[in-house]
Amino acid sequence: MLLNFYTMSDFEEAIKLSKRLRMKPSNDELQMLYGLYKQRMFGDCKAPEPGFLDFVGKTKWYAWNKWKGVDPKLAGNKYVGYVKTLVEKYGVSDA
Numbered sequence: 001m002l003l004n005f006y007t008m009s010d011f012e013e014a015i016k017l018s019k020r021l022r023m024k025p026s027n028d029e030l031q032m033l034y035g036l037y038k039q040r041m042f043g044d045c046k047a048p049e050p051g052f053l054d055f056v057g058k059t060k061w062y063a064w065n066k067w068k069g070v071d072p073k074l075a076g077n078k079y080v081g082y083v084k085t086l087v088e089k090y091g092v093s094d095a
Helices: 008-018 027-042 055-065 072-090
Strands: none
Touching: 008 027, 008 072, 027 055, 027 072
């Protein structure tokens, strides 16, 4: 598989585009974006797993922890590529 490598400015542009999608992505898509973003920005999740009743925290923890061990630059590349697929699927608003 051939990977495209993106710069930090490409990553920052992808963040902006992800906020301008015409439709809200599904929960699975949002979790993918969250996990890849956190892995790119902070590396492996070092926080303990949230408690049983912290549903939002637990969902975010799993989304990030899924990428444990993935090089942050590779996570950034995956984020940019994933945003491109979401832009193709949903389009972006002009605002």
